[in-house]
Amino acid sequence: MAQGSDLEIARAARLRPIAEIAATAGIPADALEPYGNYKAKVALEAILGRPATGKLVLVTGINPTPAGEGKTTTTVGLTDALRRIGVRAMAALREPSLGPCFGVKGGATGGGYAQVVPMEDINLHFTGDFHAITSANNLLAALIDNHVHWGNALGLDPRRITWRRALDMNDRALRQIVQGLGGAANGHPREDGFDITVASEVMAVFCLANDLADLQARLGRMVVGSRRDGSFVTAADLKADGAMAVLLRDALAPNLVQTLEGTPVFIHGGPFANIAHGCNSVIATHAALSLADVVVTEAGFGCDLGAEKFLDIKCRQSGLAPAAGVIVATVRALKMHGGLAKAELGREDVAAVRRGAANLVRHIENLSGFGVPVLVALNRFGTDTEAEIDAVKGAAAAAGAEAHLCTHWSDGGAGAEALARAVMARLAAGTASFRPLYPDAMPLAEKIRMIATRIYRAGEVVIAPAAARKLEGYEQAGFGHLPICVAKTQYSFSADPGLLGAPTGHTFPVRDVRLSAGAGFIVALAGEVMTMPGLPKVPAAEGICLDPAGRIEGLF
């Protein structure tokens, strides 16, 4: 069993030099740009254009609960397990956002003996990618207001500037601001606001770009606002795309790190999954598939949000297709979906597990519907009973998915070997035949209805009249072929975070839509989703400091 905190386990580990890890993955030393001894960027020249011959396994989850499921932990444990059974495997993960680190204690690099290291670096500045994205976002913002200030030759309507500023920080005070105050030298006053960097379109563009040229082209297509006649003004109109690409150039090379067991992992890009598309970069996934036989990747939050976007946005745009999917669940979380409170999770309640398993079953059905063979990873907790575990296995089997008990948190890759063997058997069977949920040609409002009724199982879909008009405008402007990126709560299939389990017949309300022309999708905002989080009453930051030896305390 594991001893100590994630941080203690990570610190006790002996990391291997990153050049050794790279060699394991078949990456030559001269393709590495080292960041210290245990992190490196891999030069784009060395990885772009190689055939992506590996098979892709998608790890996703049930709707998250406060009980925790361990999606990243499972991604790491499964990849380590694959290597233990002799498979040339790699993982491709998202970079964590800095902002949340100072809110609620905890990192985003797995846990126990299934972690990616060096975890402190990865959770803080890492190789600076998010800082580069923040800078690019805010350079565009500065160029927009500067353009208006100096005469507004493009005729941008200052009331219709949609581009927002960004910070990688949880800062509610910046959600809605008035800027440009203080007189003529400070420009035109107007309403604006900041989103967290991981919610920005630049982050999505960064993660969906195929190469530097595609990055620059996508940046140029981003719409920053419109004129009085409704026509769009883009970043290219402002000549901002080149300078933004320059700021992002070095960041676009994927970051190589290792698991505690020395498995090579790309961690690159990290859009939030509730308000953005929620997957690591296309470049990292492609690179991993060109280097490894099996690549395990992760889509954020529940299968309804993360996996749907992974499939309908990332796979659609990039040509990627998963060969298998793994849905992560825990007995404890399913009990919460079955109606128990967090304080009640300690005692056996098979009936609650059975009720809650409806959430898992629904995700299995949905993912299977995309033509992806599904397995279930059941992360074992000490309080789980055999009867509860059997209840989960039974429900999963009835839905057509084997469930495998996993103990990688305490046992490392050895604790996920059964799952790894089952994954390999599925890959060998070759039954995957990925198809997206909807065709490009479907009208935008229909796409939203399709997601809401087929995936979320809503009874009614209510698109606010102004949003419906915007969708029509997007279609008239030639953006009707784009896929939909839903922004909604991750806690429920519905837009109501309190509606657990497997609700049906609920009303799905779309209050606004936004065009992300560079990323190549339309964001549909449902319910109360914050694009800039706040900090709690007692932020984790208060307990974080350096000890006398200069080591970090209180972060994890």
Next chain:
Amino acid sequence: MAQGSDLEIARAARLRPIAEIAATAGIPADALEPYGNYKAKVALEAILGRPATGKLVLVTGINPTPAGEGKTTTTVGLTDALRRIGVRAMAALREPSLGPCFGVKGGATGGGYAQVVPMEDINLHFTGDFHAITSANNLLAALIDNHVHWGNALGLDPRRITWRRALDMNDRALRQIVQGLGGAANGHPREDGFDITVASEVMAVFCLANDLADLQARLGRMVVGSRRDGSFVTAADLKADGAMAVLLRDALAPNLVQTLEGTPVFIHGGPFANIAHGCNSVIATHAALSLADVVVTEAGFGCDLGAEKFLDIKCRQSGLAPAAGVIVATVRALKMHGGLAKAELGREDVAAVRRGAANLVRHIENLSGFGVPVLVALNRFGTDTEAEIDAVKGAAAAAGAEAHLCTHWSDGGAGAEALARAVMARLAAGTASFRPLYPDAMPLAEKIRMIATRIYRAGEVVIAPAAARKLEGYEQAGFGHLPICVAKTQYSFSADPGLLGAPTGHTFPVRDVRLSAGAGFIVALAGEVMTMPGLPKVPAAEGICLDPAGRIEGLF
């Protein structure tokens, strides 16, 4: 003579691996944290606590003009020249700010054959230090508003919050904002604004800290605002100091790079010199002095601003003392101080040079007054005539300083060997006896008057009544011993940027003062100085892009 642009010259250079450069400087390979192959951070454990036995040479300049003087270029050329004549020399420089790169074309890493490389990296994200500083600054800002939002237990008066947010971007629209709009969930609305990162107190703290413990203590002392009773609230009161130190930990290790001639250079920290104290980090200067026999460092902008602050703030706090000073001048810039327009600089005008040399002479007098032996570096341009050069040499000699013609821009270190020999002669003579301008015990208003009358040669010093009251309050609160950091235009000895040459009798107006309790100085704002720059009508960003090979175009 030099061929091509700075960027072309830098790209044509063959850089040596940073571990080789480190070895040249006596830094063991295991003390390096590489960032790619040509940049590295040097571990604090390897450099702190070593005796600083080297001699320090300060490079400063006349008041800058649009004709240019080449202060960084001279710092680089002189250091290269010292190594050419067999001296174990290093340079310690400031990191450039990202924001200005997108305003007016040009970098801040020297020029011609006297450059620090890799110049594109150094001028863009480099090793991420400024991003870490921006994050720490904005984490504190978020914690302040979060504290007020959740009940304001410390009793902070929201109208008296003085802490501002920061971005490393030229963005006039953010100078003055109203934030916290949109209802209770977004906190309390209040006025706020953003400064450019290089103007923030966190930057000053970063540059003045002796080690990690001093950094954390200084961060804790920073005042963020006051209560209704006027008492101060600090970052430590908000328990923000630890998390901020964690964000800055890795950044505090100095960055090692090289000149085009392979001379080791520390580039670390970079407060602006007009609105902050304008010198690289104490840690980098100390580290260089513990490794090299002679260290050449630079203070920003003119001698009146940069050198005065270097001496009265950095040297006072750190115990450093320069053994010699070099004032950089050009015939062209002195002609502008003599009254010529930029278009008139091409033709010989000895009388204008003689008039303008008054600016140089005043700086020589001032710097000599600190007990620092002074030399003049006369950066040669093709249009300079012998008679003009002789006029400068004569004026400098009359003020007690030898002037040496330098051609390092076109010839590299070989073009500054005469200057290097003269510097070594001065060091050998050992005539330096540094004394600060004023004692700690002098009242704050008196310190301001001393700087304005002795250095700027003002006739009258007018401190606005509200500012005078704030100074009294600082003294009562126990901050009367702190030195003064003047924020004023760099273009003139006075607070009026149009007043060139060597004005006397002008009125020096102090409109506001600010306490930087963590940095350990009081900022006195004189005239119109922006703490957040704007972009010009045609920003350099418009011409910056990636070429098809992914190389940066248009940045330099």
